[in-house]
Amino acid sequence: MRLRSIPNASEMLPSFSNYVPEPGIFKERWSSYFGNYNEIHLEIGSGKGEFIITLAQNNPGINYIAVERCNTIALKLLRKIPETGLRNLAVTSVDAEHLEEFLREGEIGKLYLNFSDPWPKKRHAKRRLTSPKYLRIYERILKDGAMIEFKTDNRGFFDYSLEQFEDSAFEMVASTYDLYNSDLLEGNIPTEYEMRFHGMGVPINKLIARLDKKKIRQE
Numbered sequence: 046m047r048l049r050s051i052p053n054a055s056e057m058l059p060s061f062s063n064y065v066p067e068p069g070i071f072k073e074r075w076s077s078y079f080g081n082y083n084e085i086h087l088e089i090g091s092g093k094g095e096f097i098i099t100l101a102q103n104n105p106g107i108n109y110i111a112v113e114r115c116n117t118i119a120l121k122l123l124r125k126i127p128e129t130g131l132r133n134l135a136v137t138s139v140d141a142e143h144l145e146e147f148l149r150e151g152e153i154g155k156l157y158l159n160f161s162d163p164w165p166k167k168r169h170a171k172r173r174l175t176s177p178k179y180l181r182i183y184e185r186i187l188k189d190g191a192m193i194e195f196k197t198d199n200r201g202f203f204d205y206s207l208e209q210f211e212d213s214a215f216e217m218v219a220s221t222y223d224l225y226n227s228d229l230l231e232g233n234i235p236t237e238y239e240m241r242f243h244g245m246g247v248p249i250n251k252l253i254a255r256l257d258k259k260k261i262r263q264e
Contacts, residue, residue: 054116058138061123062130068137068147075152078135079108084154088112089141089174090161094122096236101134111136141174144182151188158195160238163202175206180213189258196224196251198242203250214261215254224249
C-alpha cells in the first residue's frame, strides 16, 4: 500500500523539539545537543519510529540519532514521541549518503538498519544501504569494534548483504534466516513492518557484524 504523503510535512517538522533540521550544525559537538557525552547510536531508515523510540526509552544513558529521509514518515515518527519528550533522541530527515556531513570519524557506537529498501533490481544495487558505498561510510563514522545490526524480510537482499559484509572491514558475529526461531530473538525490538510480516508467516533475516578497523588499514 502506497504511503499517503502529507503535503506540508517539511514545514511541520521543525515544530517538534526532537527534530534537527540542520544536523551539520552539530558535527563535532553533538554533546551540546544532548547535554552530555554519552555514546551515540544511529538508526538509518527509522520508519514510523517504534524501534528507535523504544530503544531511547529503555536506554536513557545512550543518545540516539534517527535518520528518516521521507518527511512524511519522519513526521509520523515525531508524533509518536511522548509529550514529555525524549532528551536522548534526535530525529533528522536526510539521505544516508550525507552522514559524514554531520558525524565525525569514529563517533557512532552502534548502527541499526531495519527493513531498508531492498532495491531488488540489479542496476539499483549501489543504492542498497549495505552496498560497498555505504559500508565504507559506516567504516568511517563507526568507532572500532562497533556493531551493525541488520534485519530484513527480503532473502535476496540478505544474501547480497552477507556477501558485502564478508568483503568489508566488518566481521560477522551472528546471522540467521529465521529470527523468530533463533537465539538472536532474545531482546529483539520489532518494528511495525516486522510485526506485520512476521504475523503473515514471512521469515525475518538478521545479521550482526563488528567493525575491525585494522582490516581497513590492511587494504
